[in-house]
Amino acid sequence: MFGPPGSGKGTQASRVAVRLGIPHIAAGDMLRSEVARGTALGLEAKPIMDAGGLVPDDLVVRMIESRLNEPDAKNGALLDGFPRTVPQAIALDAMLAKRNDRVAEVISLEVPEDELRRRILKRATTEGRSDDTLEGLAQRLKVYRQDTAPVLDHYRTGNTLIESINGHGDIDEITDRIIAALKHNGVTVKTA
Numbered sequence: 001m002f003g004p005p006g007s008g009k010g011t012q013a014s015r016v017a018v019r020l021g022i023p024h025i026a027a028g029d030m031l032r033s034e035v036a037r038g039t040a041l042g043l044e045a046k047p048i049m050d051a052g053g054l055v056p057d058d059l060v061v062r063m064i065e066s067r068l069n070e071p072d073a074k075n076g077a078l079l080d081g082f083p084r085t086v087p088q089a090i091a092l093d094a095m096l097a098k099r100n101d102r103v104a105e106v107i108s109l110e111v112p113e114d115e116l117r118r119r120i121l122k123r124a125t126t127e128g129r130s131d132d133t134l135e136g137l138a139q140r141l142k143v144y145r146q147d148t149a150p151v152l153d154h155y156r157t158g159n160t161l162i163e164s165i166n167g168h169g170d171i172d173e174i175t176d177r178i179i180a181a182l183k184h185n186g187v188t189v190k191t192a
Helices: 009-020 027-037 040-050 057-068 086-097 113-127 134-157 171-184
Strands: 024-026 078-080 105-110 161-166
Touching: 009 024, 009 078, 009 105, 009 171, 024 027, 024 057, 027 040, 027 057, 027 078, 040 057, 057 086, 086 134, 105 134, 105 171, 113 134, 134 161, 161 171
Parallel strands: 024 078, 105 161
Antiparallel strands: none
16 A cells, blocks of 8 residues: 555555455554554654654564564565655565565555645544654655655556555545455455
């Protein structure tokens, strides 16, 4: 699941993963958990995340690889917030190639920036995330454009199917758009 901060990646990934019968692996949630628990990784990641930056690739790659090696991910996983850089994408490709697997599809949520701002400010009041400020969003969007958006080009040149989905509107409608695209591409999806 791919898209800018506030695009609904987490919300949609958790819903779609259930319909696919695979785990939803959210890199941001995993990192926030490390911060909350005060682990070494969390202590290193917190100031970077609070400033709207990206946690170093090697830390995130190790964390994701460990999670993908858990039994519930043997038939696949829906990744949310990873890969966020081209080096992370290359590491993921290598990780999956060791298992004779690959990224099957990228769902890219497209949302206008004014809607991203509205969502981030709403999420700040409901979830209290320290990085959900207008300043934090501005920095995160800058980082997204510079470091994360090129990941789509990486997968596009690697002949991975990229499905652009209108991520604006009702949550259920967005989920329906994603499910319809997956079904159209031959993915088996459980009924709701």
